[in-house]
Amino acid sequence: MRAVCWEGTEQIRVETVPDPVIINPRDAIIKVTTTAICGSDLHIYDGYIPTMEKGDVLGHEFMGEVVEVGRDNARLTVGDRVVVPFTIACGRCYFCKEQMWSLCDNSNPNAWMAEKLYGYSASGLFGYSHMYGGYPGGQAEYVRVPFADIGPLKVPDTLSDEQVLFLSDIFPTGYMAAENCQIKSGDTVAVWGCGPVGQFAIKSAYLLGAERVIAIDRFPERLELARVQGHAETLNYADVDIPAALRDLTGGQGPDACIDAVGLEAHGTTLDAWYDRAKTSMFLATDRPHALRQAIGACRKGGTVSIPGVYGGWLDKFPLGAAFAKGLTLKMGQTHMHKYMPRLLEHIERGDIDPSFIITHRIGLEEAPAMYRTFRDKHDSCIKVVIKPS
Amino acid sequence: MIRHLEYESSPSASLSEIEACLALSSAALLLIVAATRRSTFGAGLAIASAPLLYRGITGQWPMVPDSPDDTQAALGGDRGVHVRESVRLECSISDAYRFWRRLEDLPRFMSHLRSVTQTSDRQSHWIAAGPAGIAVEWDAEIITEEENRTLAWRSLPGSDIVTAGSVNFEPVRGGRSTELRVHLQYAPPAGRAGALIASLFGREPSQTIREDLRHFKQLLEAGEMPRTTAGTKE
Numbered sequence: 267m268r269a270v271c272w273e274g275t276e277q278i279r280v281e282t283v284p285d286p287v288i289i290n291p292r293d294a295i296i297k298v299t300t301t302a303i304c305g306s307d308l309h310i311y312d313g314y315i316p317t318m319e320k321g322d323v324l325g326h327e328f329m330g331e332v333v334e335v336g337r338d339n340a341r342l343t344v345g346d347r348v349v350v351p352f353t354i355a356c357g358r359c360y361f362c363k364e365q366m367w368s369l370c371d372n373s374n375p376n377a378w379m380a381e382k383l384y385g386y387s388a389s390g391l392f393g394y395s396h397m398y399g400g401y402p403g404g405q406a407e408y409v410r411v412p413f414a415d416i417g418p419l420k421v422p423d424t425l426s427d428e429q430v431l432f433l434s435d436i437f438p439t440g441y442m443a444a445e446n447c448q449i450k451s452g453d454t455v456a457v458w459g460c461g462p463v464g465q466f467a468i469k470s471a472y473l474l475g476a477e478r479v480i481a482i483d484r485f486p487e488r489l490e491l492a493r494v495q496g497h498a499e500t501l502n503y504a505d506v507d508i509p510a511a512l513r514d515l516t517g518g519q520g521p522d523a524c525i526d527a528v529g530l531e532a533h534g535t536t537l538d539a540w541y542d543r544a545k546t547s548m549f550l551a552t553d554r555p556h557a558l559r560q561a562i563g564a565c566r567k568g569g570t571v572s573i574p575g576v577y578g579g580w581l582d583k584f585p586l587g588a589a590f591a592k593g594l595t596l597k598m599g600q601t602h603m604h605k606y607m608p609r610l611l612e613h614i615e616r617g618d619i620d621p622s623f624i625i626t627h628r629i630g631l632e633e634a635p636a637m638y639r640t641f642r643d644k645h646d647s648c649i650k651v652v653i654k655p656s
Numbered sequence: 657m658i659r660h661l662e663y664e665s666s667p668s669a670s671l672s673e674i675e676a677c678l679a680l681s682s683a684a685l686l687l688i689v690a691a692t693r694r695s696t697f698g699a700g701l702a703i704a705s706a707p708l709l710y711r712g713i714t715g716q717w718p719m720v721p722d723s724p725d726d727t728q729a730a731l732g733g734d735r736g737v738h739v740r741e742s743v744r745l746e747c748s749i750s751d752a753y754r755f756w757r758r759l760e761d762l763p764r765f766m767s768h769l770r771s772v773t774q775t776s777d778r779q780s781h782w783i784a785a786g787p788a789g790i791a792v793e794w795d796a797e798i799i800t801e802e803e804n805r806t807l808a809w810r811s812l813p814g815s816d817i818v819t820a821g822s823v824n825f826e827p828v829r830g831g832r833s834t835e836l837r838v839h840l841q842y843a844p845p846a847g848r849a850g851a852l853i854a855s856l857f858g859r860e861p862s863q864t865i866r867e868d869l870r871h872f873k874q875l876l877e878a879g880e881m882p883r884t885t886a887g888t889k890e
Binding site: 287289290291292338354356357358359360363371372373374375377378390399400401402412413 | 744746833863866867870873874877878879880881882883884885886
């Protein structure tokens, strides 16, 4: 089959690789009908994610048709149309039972690698380095799905691929980011980053009862999408002093909750942002936490900072003093996908949201390598790319 | 999981510092080369570094006595190498105990074991894959058995190796989960017996046991071990 493979930093190629086969009894094989490039794939593209190996198949947002089922998988049958969560979970360990699905104990065959770096390992992930299991990803014609009796969500034929595909990651990720804000009615939520996760965080904040959402970015098309589709007030950080503007917009109190939907490759125009760029470019730092610093600084006393943005290493100049002084709550982590997918499918079925609004580009598999660059550089007003493998 | 490793080394005989440095740096070089190769070749190099490390640190080449000592002599008190590991399981104590007590199933999750054959109610014959694929065999007897609480064993005279161990089962979280503690002991890598078992458990015996326990947990909780390639044993 054809698959999008990582060959090194900024080197992506479409290659012919062996078709996946059933390995474990609870597996299924999915014929991918639609997949997407995620903003977090760009961290891999840019070489920020350790333990990638040449030839690794990328992609963790995908859906398709079940074509083969393992002998212990009683939940799926050939022909089912499913969306697959990007986190792999066994459904039976302590963490799965406690609804902390992305922290599954039993799905990462390379748990020892993550343990060396982080103390304990989270769940395995599709197409996201060997530290997270080395599972081949979904930017391919076919993909093997482990624990497929637990993860894949059957979707009705009345909804199109583009309406349900983002249940695989970014919609639940934006939703959990908003839920982590512990929103009370009347609250104001500020969102850093108007990429796909930011857009879903904005919509989800309103779904969960926020009165106002303020969205921060520098790309006009993303700010416009946040304004028009998300009904957010928008701030362009290239033009305004964000902390001052947020103070002003909230009567001097600050937003009740702040969401960092940017992560480890933040851009900025302030001194600390240039400091991060200099240090990471000389390999003296692992992450560029400019957006997170600003969110912590801007959040009101006793508020919550929610972090769906991905971080990988040891953060430099992290303002823990400010977080402590203001009594902030910090919430973060990979999305507990399995917990959110069914209820978000209901929102889509009821027409509360149509997630396809973020799609700007539709391509075939062979065009993926060029599109990684376009997406990374935000050329051609690129916000979200979906791929039709066949 | 907690980890604990104690190492008893004998007092070193004299060895010139240059020789010690040479032995240590050769061992380090082998280990570095080994670490950069995730292959059987790399593992072989890592194993090959063990005698050099031993000589560099203790000033002696590993001793090869004629016959292995019995477990009392080799492992009595706090002699020998100790490895302690523990794991929590989302299953009842009886499920965990029953799975472990079926000794013939142990090779399903213990990577170095080829087979375990129950020869009588309390005795069993063990075959493990030693260095360069050579089989290492020993007979073991169960010395303590309390159902759903503890199981302890030791190797019998005439075996290739000298080892003893125990596993304890304890209810936690109000009995909803089970905590399992393994304590393994083996002769230090001085004698032939110790050198063989040291190579079975690799450079980091604690890590090896930890992985085995992880596989045990995966089989018991998820019903399968996560894999990305077929062909490895289940």
